Amino acid sequence: MDKLRQAGCLKVRFPNRTVPGWMDVVMLNTGGGVAGGDRLDLAFGVAAGGRMTIAAQAAERFYRALAADAPSRVRTRLTVEAGAFVEWLPQETILFDRFALDRRLEVDLAADACFLGVETTVFGRTAMGERVRDGWLRDLIRVRYGGALLLHDAIRLDGDIDGALRRPAIGGGACVIATLVYVAPDASDRLDAVRKALASAEAGASVWNGMLVARVLGADNAAVRRTVVAALTTLRKDRPLPRVWLC
Structure with a gap:
C-alpha cells in the first residue's frame, strides 16, 4: 500500500491476509x-x-430522509491498472421507508485488468415486517474497460417503491435485488457454472464483450445472500469469502 487518506466517518482496516x-x-x-x-x-x-x-464490515443502512433533506449521496470510484484484479464485495445496502439515495459506482479498468463486484439492495427488513412504501433511488453501476464504456446499469425508482416492486416487469414482488459483475478473460467460460449456482433462485446471467452480469431477485434476504455466496464462490475459484461476510 502506497497511500492512505481517510476522513470523517469512513475508515478502512487491513486484516491479516488469508490468501x-x-x-x-x-x-x-x-x-x-x-x-x-x-x-x-x-x-x-x-x-x-x-x-x-474490498469488503464492508456490515450491511449499510440508509435511514428515512426528511422532506427538506437532500438525498444521501454516495460516490465510489475504483481505478484498476494493467494486470491488476479488484473485488468489490460490500455487504447489503438496507433501505428504510422514505429513504432518498443517489449512489454511483464507477469502475475504470485498464485493458487487461479484471473486476468482480456485487451490490445487494434490500428494501426494508422483511424479518421485521417492514416494507418501503415511499422512497427515492438513483443507483448507477458504470464500468469502463480500456477507456470504452462496457456497462451502464441504472436503477431509478421514485414514490411508491412497494407498488413498483410488486409489478411483474420490475420486481415481481421481490424486495431484494442483487447484481454481480465479472470482467475477466474467462468470463464466458464461467457462465454455465454461475447459472448452475443461480438455478434455485429467481435469477439470470449473461455474457458479452468479456463481461458476465447476473441479477438475483428475492423476497427474503437470507435466501438471496445464499445465492450470491454460491455465485461468488464459483467466480472466486473457491477462495474463502472475506471474514466479515461470515460474522
Missing part, C-alpha cells in the same frame, strides 16, 4: 448508518499487477 498475494481491505462507517443529506466519497486505486478485495 497469499491478495490484499484484504475492510470498510467501516463509524457513523452507524447514512441519513438524508450525508455525502460519502470513496476512491481506491490498484497498481499494475495488484490483487485487492
